[in-house]
Amino acid sequence: MMHPEVTLRIRERFPGAAIFEREPASRWTTFRIGGPADALYIPRDENELAFALDAARSSRVPVTIIGNGSNLLVRDGGIRGLTIRVAGHPSRHDGQTALAGLTIDGGRIIAGAGASLSAAARLAADAGLTGMEPIGGIPGTVGGAALMNAGAYGGEISLVATAVYALARDDTPGDPSDRPEPIVFKGNGLAFRYRGSAMMDCGAVITRVEFTLKPDDPALIAERAADYARRRKSKQPLSEASAGSFFKRPPGQFAGALIESAGLKGFAVGGAMVSPMHAGFIINKGGATARDVLALKDEIIRRVFDHSGITLEPEVRVIGDDPS
Numbered sequence: 001m002m003h004p005e006v007t008l009r010i011r012e013r014f015p016g017a018a019i020f021e022r023e024p025a026s027r028w029t030t031f032r033i034g035g036p037a038d039a040l041y042i043p044r045d046e047n048e049l050a051f052a053l054d055a056a057r058s059s060r061v062p063v064t065i066i067g068n069g070s071n072l073l074v075r076d077g078g079i080r081g082l083t084i085r086v087a088g089h090p091s092r093h094d095g096q097t098a099l100a101g102l103t104i105d106g107g108r109i110i111a112g113a114g115a116s117l118s119a120a121a122r123l124a125a126d127a128g129l130t131g132m133e134p135i136g137g138i139p140g141t142v143g144g145a146a147l148m149n150a151g152a153y154g155g156e157i158s159l160v161a162t163a164v165y166a167l168a169r170d171d172t173p174g175d176p177s178d179r180p181e182p183i184v185f186k187g188n189g190l191a192f193r194y195r196g197s198a199m200m201d202c203g204a205v206i207t208r209v210e211f212t213l214k215p216d217d218p219a220l221i222a223e224r225a226a227d228y229a230r231r232r233k234s235k236q237p238l239s240e241a242s243a244g245s246f247f248k249r250p251p252g253q254f255a256g257a258l259i260e261s262a263g264l265k266g267f268a269v270g271g272a273m274v275s276p277m278h279a280g281f282i283i284n285k286g287g288a289t290a291r292d293v294l295a296l297k298d299e300i301i302r303r304v305f306d307h308s309g310i311t312l313e314p315e316v317r318v319i320g321d322d323p324s
Contacts, residue, residue, distance in 0.1 A: 003059040006082055007039050010052055018042040018089055025074035025320065028066065028085060030139065032241040033290050034074025035320065037064075037083040045098035046207050049084065050167055050180050053205065056082045057170060064319060065205055067114060067141030071148070071244050075290045077321035086114035087141050099207065100141075108162075109211040113143025117150070120211065125221045129213035131160045133224040137232050139244060143206035147199050148315075149192045153228055158192035162212040166204035180205070195248055195315060237275040241284040246297065247312045255312055256280030259300055262307040269296040294318070 010017050019041045025034030043049040056063045062081035066072060088100045100114035102123050109129070111120045121136025134155025138145060146164050149157045167180040183204060191198035199206055232238065247255035259265070259279035266276045271288030274296070275281040282293055301312050
């Protein structure tokens with residue numbers, strides 16, 4: 001459970017801090033699913049983020065980091081401890097998006113962890129820098145995308161991210177005024193792999209990402225980006241509540257094709273349904289619970305294995321507790 005002194009420390013140190021008590025996670029996830037978070041905090045900058053991490057550590061309060069809530073399923077019992085959203089508040093423009101800032105320096109884009117990947121890709125395109133067109137439509141933050149080495153249409157974060165700046169996680173209780181140790185991942189130290197990275201392995205809290213890109217004709221970049229956008233719109237259920245592609249791609253296969261071959265397009269459990277448009281997506285048709293989604297996920301895995309002998313592995317991060 002949440003220790004009240006943690007939110008009290010944050011409010012005392014940062015008057016006006018955006019803290020929401022017993023906040024439904026369903027309001028902050030693209031799945032529109034999830035029970036209440038004990039406390040959800042939206043830090044305005046890296047200084048607030050670092051203080052909150054250590055305030056929670058000193059009180060032995062668990063911390064969960066989220067971006068804009070995509071690629072995420074929160075269980076129906078909610079999230080214990082302190083949930084920190086680095087993507088800022090979508091309805092406010094008063095400086096709470098410092099962790100979502102974007103700057104450009106020659107052929108480099110420096111993006112805050114909470115910046116949307118699409119915004120970073122647009123900035124690159126406007127500057128005549130190529131490399132982010134395939135991944136620009138992924139509905140997530142830069143930090144989350146780097147953590148899991150997100151990819152689409154043959155592109156991956158690993159092909160364009162050259163440095164990741166983060167705060168090291170330390171669960172040893174101590175003085176909440178102590179700043180978490182900054183850490184930089186570069187080159188081979190990034191250890192990117194399919195849907196994984198060194199940052200994921202050590203639980204680091206990403207604060208910003210550096211992309212190194214190449215110059216190209218802005219018109220050609222715009223043409224490629226538009227083509228990827230058309231392909232997404234024609235094949236993916238973008239208007240439905242979902243967490244994006246639910247399963248990892250098996251070697252040499254496509255999860256959506258395997259699910260469709262198993263006859264599961266449109267199959268539903270409660271309010272959760274395999275998208276009739278793209279079988280790789282589980283959508284919330286209205287009133288779906290995390291329990292519905294997880295039951296549907298298990299049934300998909302079982303039937304696909306029975307049909308093809310291939311075991312699907314979820315890509316979506318599942319967090320939180322079941323109802324007590």
